[in-house]
Amino acid sequence: MRQFVVIGHDAPTTAEFSLDDLAGGAGRLDVLCRCVTSAFALSHDIREDVRVHLVLGDEYTITFEGKNLRRLNPDERSTAALIRGALAERGEAIGHQPAESSPGVSITRRGFEPTLADAGRDGTVVQLHEDGDPVVDVPVPSDPVFVLSDHRDFAEREAGLLADRADERVRLGPERLHADHAITVAHNYLDTRGFERY
Amino acid sequence: MRQFVVIGHDAPTTAEFSLDDLAGGAGRLDVLCRCVTSAFALSHDIREDVRVHLVLGDEYTITFEGKNLRRLNPDERSTAALIRGALAERGEAIGHQPAESSPGVSITRRGFEPTLADAGRDGTVVQLHEDGDPVVDVPVPSDPVFVLSDHRDFAEREAGLLADRADERVRLGPERLHADHAITVAHNYLDTRGFERY
Numbered sequence: 001m002r003q004f005v006v007i008g009h010d011a012p013t014t015a016e017f018s019l020d021d022l023a024g025g026a027g028r029l030d031v032l033c034r035c036v037t038s039a040f041a042l043s044h045d046i047r048e049d050v051r052v053h054l055v056l057g058d059e060y061t062i063t064f065e066g067k068n069l070r071r072l073n074p075d076e077r078s079t080a081a082l083i084r085g086a087l088a089e090r091g092e093a094i095g096h097q098p099a100e101s102s103p104g105v106s107i108t109r110r111g112f113e114p115t116l117a118d119a120g121r122d123g124t125v126v127q128l129h130e131d132g133d134p135v136v137d138v139p140v141p142s143d144p145v146f147v148l149s150d151h152r153d154f155a156e157r158e159a160g161l162l163a164d165r166a167d168e169r170v171r172l173g174p175e176r177l178h179a180d181h182a183i184t185v186a187h188n189y190l191d192t193r194g195f196e197r198y
Numbered sequence: 199m200r201q202f203v204v205i206g207h208d209a210p211t212t213a214e215f216s217l218d219d220l221a222g223g224a225g226r227l228d229v230l231c232r233c234v235t236s237a238f239a240l241s242h243d244i245r246e247d248v249r250v251h252l253v254l255g256d257e258y259t260i261t262f263e264g265k266n267l268r269r270l271n272p273d274e275r276s277t278a279a280l281i282r283g284a285l286a287e288r289g290e291a292i293g294h295q296p297a298e299s300s301p302g303v304s305i306t307r308r309g310f311e312p313t314l315a316d317a318g319r320d321g322t323v324v325q326l327h328e329d330g331d332p333v334v335d336v337p338v339p340s341d342p343v344f345v346l347s348d349h350r351d352f353a354e355r356e357a358g359l360l361a362d363r364a365d366e367r368v369r370l371g372p373e374r375l376h377a378d379h380a381i382t383v384a385h386n387y388l389d390t391r392g393f394e395r396y
Contacts, residue, residue: 020218023273030273034232043349043374074376075221075228076274136390151241173389176241177382178272184375184382191371192334 002190003119003145004183005053006035007112009152013057015088019077026080031150033079034180038187040066041074047187053119054083058111060093062086069104112158116165119145124167128182132169135189141168146186148179200388201317201343202381203251204233205310207350211255213286217275224278229348231277232378236385238264239272245385251317252281256309258291260284267302310356314363317343322365326380330367333387339366344384346377 010027017026022033032054039052050066062083064072072079086107092099096114098106108115116125124141128148147162154162172185208225215224220231230252237250248264260281262270270277284305290297294312296304306313314323322339326346345360352360370383 020275023271023276030275034235034272037232037376038379041376041379043376045374073221074232077218077228078221134390173386175385175389176243178235178239178241181236181239181382184379185386187373188371188383188386191373192332 001049001051001123001143002039002047002187003051003053003123003143004035004039004186005055005112005116005119005145005147006032006179007055007147007149007154007158008032008057009150009155011054011056011150012084012087013059014090015084017084019080019084022076022080028151029080029083030076031179032083033076034178035148035183036064036072036079036082037074037076038180038183040064040069040072046072051119053115055112055115056087059109060087060090060107061110061115062105062107063098065104065106067104071102072104113161116145116147116161120165125162125165127162127166127169128172128186129169130171130176132171135170135172135186138168138170140190140193144186144190146183148182150179199247199249199321199341200237200245200385201249201251201321201341202233202237202384203253203310203314203317203343203345204230204377205253205345205347205352205356206230206255207348207353209252209254209348210282210285211257212288213282215282217278217282220274220278226349227278227281228274229377230281231274232376233346233381234262234270234277234280235272235274236378236381238262238267238270244270249317251313253310253313254285257307258285258288258305259308259313260303260305261296263302263304265302269300270302311359314343314345314359318363323360323363325360325364325367326370326384327367328369328374330369333368333370333384336366336368338388338391342384342388344381346380348377 123143123145321341
């Protein structure tokens with residue numbers, strides 16, 4: 001299982017946003033939509049052994065579960081519609097109980113800390129960081145939990161939590177990538193285990 | 199210089215499409231938009247030494263020139279607006295003369311064959327193919343020209359042209375990736391030259 005936790009600092013926490021303005025009126029929901037696509041989409045296939053958690057405003061977490069996921073298309077707008085559908089169910093998410101809004105998509109009322117604790121329980125938490133160790137030098141964990149931020153840096157509190165929890169701090173390359181591109185590169189590193197460079 | 203030629207089989211060739219329906223009424227323009235973002239976008243920066251050619255319906259080619267590019271945002275919709283702006287100028291593209299529609303974005307009236315010939319003149323044409331050599335085994339060319347297709351396979355004629363022109367046939371990993379994800383992975387391989395695995 002590969003997991004990705006993506007913090008949306010500038011994301012809606014209600015369903016009242018327009019699909020026509022994802023990079024404006026909806027904060028920067030476009031970034032989070034592309035992260036979901038990068039995490040799941042293969043050419044004419046879905047990565048089933050993946051789970052993505054989008055943390056919205058440290059208030060709600062929307063979880064996409066690959067093995068149950070239906071109706072995911074690669075474009076931003078249709079993914080945003082799934083997110084909006086989950087936010088419309090936020091009233092049903094009571095305590096830490098998730099509410100499922102469509103197959104494989106659910107919402108819980110919780111922020112970064114409990115989401116990270118839960119995701120990290122069964123995996124190795126990997127912080128992607130420009131000062132981290134080159135990914136090629138790090139033994140590849142079997143159940144990695146990658147933690148990323150949207151277009152903003154991690155807030156101080158988030159960075160502190162992550163530093164406490166992270167088992168590895170890894171750098172994917174010399175360039176600073178968008179979160180969705182980092183997910184694509186991380187997948188490729190994991191996919192090519194067994195290629196002879198390893 | 200890194201170049202990417204992306205063939206859009208299911209893309210508009212006029213400016214009469216809605217930005218609200220990129221993955222439907224506009225064919226699959228969403229794929230091409232994500233390819234442009236993957237090719238240029240770094241976190242809070244643009245890759246200047248990149249050129250992208252989108253071949254639309256084998257009739258027009260829209261070229262994005264990194265060093266001149268302005269107003270490129272990472273979301274699909276704003277990139278689609280740049281493409282629509284270029285298509286609106288298609289009447290000005292006479293012979294092989296390009297018409298510039300916004301800084302760094304121009305359109306020419308030509309299809310895949312002349313675009314590939316032109317792009318390949320100064321570089322090494324790399325075909326991304328599932329039966330290609332693992333990318334780690336191939337000497338990294340200094341001026342690669344990667345040729346990709348949108349969500350459809352290459353048509354027979356395109357595949358034939360490409361097989362004739364390609365200097366290398368390369369595989370990025372065991373999974374079949376979307377074109378935009380392949381661009382991201384290709385960039386990472388080039389970026390990490392000098393990392394100690396090479």
